[in-house]
Amino acid sequence: MKLAAFLAAALAALSLSACVAVKEPVGTSIGYVNDPALEGTWRGKSGEDKPEGYYHVLLNDDATMTVVGYAPKSGDDKASWGTLTLTTVQLGPNRYMNVRETGENGGPPQGKDTAQNVPLLYRIADDRLSLFMLDDKKVAAAIRAGRIQGTITPSKVMGVTIESVAITADGAHLDALLKRADAPELFSPAMEMHR
Amino acid sequence: MTRIKYVLALAATLALTACYPPTTSHPVGTTAGLKPDPALQGTWKGVNSDGKPFYMHFLPQSDGTLSAVIVESGPKAEDWNVVTATTTTLGANHYMNARLLWTNGKPENAPAGTVPVLYRMDARGQLTFSLMDEAAVKAAIAAGKIKGTVEKGELGDATITADVKTLDAYFSTPGVTKLFASPMFTVRKVD
Numbered sequence: 001m002k003l004a005a006f007l008a009a010a011l012a013a014l015s016l017s018a019c020v021a022v023k024e025p026v027g028t029s030i031g032y033v034n035d036p037a038l039e040g041t042w043r044g045k046s047g048e049d050k051p052e053g054y055y056h057v058l059l060n061d062d063a064t065m066t067v068v069g070y071a072p073k074s075g076d077d078k079a080s081w082g083t084l085t086l087t088t089v090q091l092g093p094n095r096y097m098n099v100r101e102t103g104e105n106g107g108p109p110q111g112k113d114t115a116q117n118v119p120l121l122y123r124i125a126d127d128r129l130s131l132f133m134l135d136d137k138k139v140a141a142a143i144r145a146g147r148i149q150g151t152i153t154p155s156k157v158m159g160v161t162i163e164s165v166a167i168t169a170d171g172a173h174l175d176a177l178l179k180r181a182d183a184p185e186l187f188s189p190a191m192e193m194h195r
Numbered sequence: 196m197t198r199i200k201y202v203l204a205l206a207a208t209l210a211l212t213a214c215y216p217p218t219t220s221h222p223v224g225t226t227a228g229l230k231p232d233p234a235l236q237g238t239w240k241g242v243n244s245d246g247k248p249f250y251m252h253f254l255p256q257s258d259g260t261l262s263a264v265i266v267e268s269g270p271k272a273e274d275w276n277v278v279t280a281t282t283t284t285l286g287a288n289h290y291m292n293a294r295l296l297w298t299n300g301k302p303e304n305a306p307a308g309t310v311p312v313l314y315r316m317d318a319r320g321q322l323t324f325s326l327m328d329e330a331a332v333k334a335a336i337a338a339g340k341i342k343g344t345v346e347k348g349e350l351g352d353a354t355i356t357a358d359v360k361t362l363d364a365y366f367s368t369p370g371v372t373k374l375f376a377s378p379m380f381t382v383r384k385v386d
Contacts, residue, residue: 041250041268054238054250054386056266058275066300068266068275070238070252072386079236079254081264083300103300106262106277 019118020134021166025098026119026178027089028171032063035088035095037124039065044129044193050074055193063087080105092179095122119178121187127195132187136165139186143167148177217327217353218308219362222292224283226363231255232282232289235314239322241382247272251382263293274299281309285367289314291324308354311366313375323378329353331374341365 042055054070067084071077083103089096098117101109121132140163143150149169154161167174177183222229239251252264261282266275277297283290292309296302313325332353336343341362343355357365365371 036270039270039272041266051386054252056250056268056272056275058267058272066275068264070250070254070264072237079252081252081254081262106296 020136020139021164022117022119022134022174023166023168024171024174025087025117026096026171026174027087027091027098029175030089030091032087032089034059034063034065035090035097038086038088038097038122038129040195042129042193042195044191057086082109091175092183093181094178094183095124096120096178097122120190121184129193130189131191131193132184133190134167134186135188136163138188139167140165142177142186149173215306215352216310217329217332217355218306218310219292219355219357220308221357221359221362222281222283222309223290223311223362223366224281224285224292225359227283227285229259229281229283229292231259231261232284234316235261235282235322237384238386239382240385241380243267243380250385261291280312285363286369288366288372289316290366306352313372315378320384321381322384323381325375325378327374328376331376335374 036059038057039059040057042057043052044055045052051072051074053072056068056070058066058068060066065086065088067086068081069084070081071079073079082101082105085100085102087098089098097120099120100117104110119134123130123132139148139150140152142148143152143165148167150165150167153164153166155164156162169177178186233255235253236255237253239253241249241251243249248268250266250268252266254262254264256262256279259281261280263278263280264275265278267273276295276299278293279296280291280293283292291312291314293312294309295305311327313327314322315325316322332343332355333345335341336345336353336355341355342357343353345354346352355362
C-alpha cells in the first residue's frame with residue numbers, strides 16, 4: 001500500500017508494505033486536540049543519502065493541522081512539495097497523530113487514496129520529533145494473539161510470501177489498545193526530525 | 196479595485212495593500228526569454244511585518260516557471276501561499292512575473308496579468324523584492340511614458356498594457372527602477 005510522494009523523505013519512511021491499514025483513525029473515541037508542541041518547522045530525512053526536507057506545521061482552528069512539506073532536489077529527483085492533514089490525540093501516556101495526504105505539487109495526490117489515514121506514534125524531546133509507525137509483524141502477532149481484531153492476508157509477490165495486515169477493530173477498541181502503556185511495542189521507528 | 200487577502204512574504208508583496216499592485220498584461224521579458232533563475236531555487240528565510248519567520252521554497256517546474264511555496268513558521272503561524280512566477284533579466288535588472296495562486300490551500304481570484312517584481316541579490320547573500328510603486332506607475336501612464344490603464348478612483352488598479360517589445364524596452368532602461376518602491380522584505384538563502 002503505497003502512501004505518498006511529495007514528502008519523499010517522510011513518507012518514504014512510512015511507505016510500502018510495512019504500512020498497517022486501520023479501519024478508523026486513532027482517537028475517534030475521545031476527539032482531537034491540536035498539540036501545540038508540533039507547531040512550527042521541522043527538518044528531517046529518511047535516508048542518509050537524502051537531503052533534509054522541511055515540514056511546516058500550522059495549527060488550524062478546527063482541531064486539524066496542515067503540514068506543508070518541501071523535499072529538495074536529490075539526484076534525479078526534482079524538488080517537490082505537498083500537503084498533509086494531521087489530527088492529534090493523547091491516549092494514556094501515548095501521543096498519536098493521524099496523517100492524511102491532501103496535495104502533491106499543487107494538485108491532488110497522484111494515485112493515492114486521500115481518505116487513507118496513517119496512524120503514527122510520536123514523541124517530542126529536546127526539539128526532536130520521533131515518529132513511529134505500526135509494525136506489520138508486531139501487529140500481526142497481536143492479531144493472532146487476540147489482542148486486537150484484524151486480518152492477515154498472505155499473498156505472493158515474485159515468489160515471496162508477504163502478509164497484508166489490517167486492524168479491523170472499531171475506533172473504541174483501537175483506542176483502548178493504543179491507550180495501554182505497552183502500546184508503543186506495536187510500533188517501529190519511522191523517522192527522526194529536529195527543529 | 197481588487198481586494199485580496201493579507202498574506203505573507205512574496206505573496207505579501209502582492210497583497211499587503213488594499214489594492215492589487217500594478218500589473219502588466221504581458222509578462223516582462225518575453226523578448227529576452229523567460230527562464231527560471233537557478234539562483235533563486237532552494238529555500239530562503241525571512242521575517243515578515245508581523246515579526247513572524249517565514250520560509251520561501253522556490254521549485255523549478257517543467258513548463259519553465261518557478262513555484263514559490265511560502266510558509267509562516269513559529270508560534271501562531273497561520274498562512275501559507277503558493278505563487279507561480281517566471282523570471283527574466285533585462286539589462287541589469289532581474290524581474291519576476293508573479294501571480295498568487297493559493298492562500299492556505301484555497302485558490303486566489305487574482306486579476307488577469309502578472310505582477311512585475313524587481314529582485315536583487317547582494318554580495319551578502321540577501322535577496323530583496325520590490326513591487327512597482329502604484330503612484331509612480333500611474334504617473335508614467337498619465338505622462339504617456341508607457342501604455343496602460345488606470346481604474347477610476349484614488350485606489351483604482353493600474354495595468355501596463357504595452358506590447359511585449361515596448362514593455363521589454365521600457366523595463367531594460369536603468370531608470371525604470373525608479374518605478375519600483377523600496378524593497379518589501381529581505382530573505383536569506385538557507386538551503
